[in-house]
Amino acid sequence: MENLEKYLEDLESRIDDEIENDLMQQWKDFTDGKFQGNVFSPNRKKASKPKVEWPKIMVNDTLNDIDNMVLQQYELCSKALEAGNGEILSVRCNFGTGIIPSLFGAELFIMPYETDTLPASRSLPGGKEDIKKLIDKGVxxxxxxxxxKVFEVAERFLSIAKQYPKIGRHVHIYAPDTQGPMAICQSLWGSGIFFDFYDDKKLVHEMLNLATETFIAFTKEWFKLVPSVMEGYCINWCMLHKGHVMLRDDDAMNLSPDMFEEFIRPYDQRILxxxxxxxxHFCGKGDHYIHIIPQMRGVYVINLSQPECNNMDIIYKHTVEKGIKIIGLKKEEVERALKKGFDFHGNVHVGASIAAWDKKPQAN
Incomplete structure (x- = not known):
């Protein structure tokens, strides 16, 4: 991408130390339980319009071009400044869910260009026999x-952070999508794993152990290159939370609570x-196993993509009412619960700022 520098210079010129420090303090107060309201809905004190027109970069154009990748990610920061919203400025090495499966040789499935969607990965063609070979080889x-590619893009982000001081101070490089042990296993194994939960439990546990060891090794390598700048905190999807990992348990929607206890909880716990x-994080339905989450050590937040698939009264009972925060909750669900008079105890962050619906900050 030609003239990458002009976009970085635009972003650098629009970042205001005072505004970003204030926003971060809002997030820390919420994360630390100091927020006094019912629903956390942060905003910047002032918005800032871009001085140049940022290009739209399609996802498929970023997968083999570092300049396109970093420009696409920094454009998200530009949009946050322009909107004056409460998103923390952050970027990631954005390669989708197939990062760890690809380490095991999984083939990527590149989405059609026009869908502008991150790639996924195909399960191994040999099914269970290929899984046995992976276990023999180890991490x-x-x-x-x-x-x-993840580490190469991270190096570029780090180089830019050194070159542009305000970007370096306020644009956080957060961890790539490493999924979770069960998601990794299912991606590699394919749908056959759902039979082998019953037919070959031993092999499933062996692969879950390998996926966990690989997740831990990869994450440690990540933190060697990109150490956490805020001890005890982590950023994901422009939101702050306690701890240093975000596990993705999308496959849990397919499992019973007993199966969650056996096949997901112990491996997630090792990572936590x-x-x-x-x-x-989970997509789909999670209200059937959510009661297990507060029993786990070190779960400080949940993020769910589809509250409409859940009995949210059950979700709230086992999260916000027990001090576990929900971040990025859809505004439609927040509105529904508020109309019913629900008390979030200051433990819910709404994904789109409620305050912004009534009053938007003045752009400079």
Whole structure:
């Protein structure tokens, strides 16, 4: 991408130390339980319009072009400044869910260009026999396939942070999408794993153990290169939370609570213990196993994509009412609960700022 510098210079010129420090303090107060309101809905004190027109970069154009990748990520920061919203400025090595599966040799599935969507990965063609081979080999090379690309892009982010002081201070480089042990296993194994939960439990546990070891090894390697700048805190999707990892448990919607206890909880717990806790994300339905989450050590937040698929009264009972925060909750669900008079106890962050609906900050 030609003239990358002009966009970085634009971003650098629009970042205001006082405004970003104030926003971060708002997030820390919420995270630390000091927020006094019912629903956390942060905003910047002032918005800032871009001085140049930022290009739209399609996802598929970023996968093999570092300049396109970093420009696409920094454009998100530009949009946050322009909107004056409460998103923390942050970027990531944005290669989708297939990063760790690719370390094991999984083939990527590149989405059609026009969908502008991150790639996924295909399950291994040999099914269970390929899984046995992976277990025999152990933790794979962390720098092969998408692993190497992740660290290469991270190096570029770090280089830019050194060159542009305000970007370096306020644009946070957060961890790539490493999923979670069960998501990694299901991606590699394919739908056959749902039979082998019953037919070959031993092998499933062996692969979950390998996925966990690989997740831990990759994350440790990540933190060697990109150490956390805020001890005890972590950023994901422009939101702050306690701990240093965000586990993705999308496959849990397919499992019973007993199966969650056996096949997900112990491996998630190992990772949470290793990295000082963190959060759990899930898509789809989670109200059937949510009662297990507060029993786990170091779960400080959850993030759910589809509250409409859940009995949210059950979700709230086992999260916000027990001190576990929900971040990025859809505004429609927040509005529904508020109309019912629900007390969030200051433990819910709404994904789109409620305050912004009534009053938007003045752009400079």
């Amino acid at each position: 794979p090379d962390l720098y092969q396939n998408l692993g190497g 213990d290793e990295f000082g806790g963190g959060g759990i």
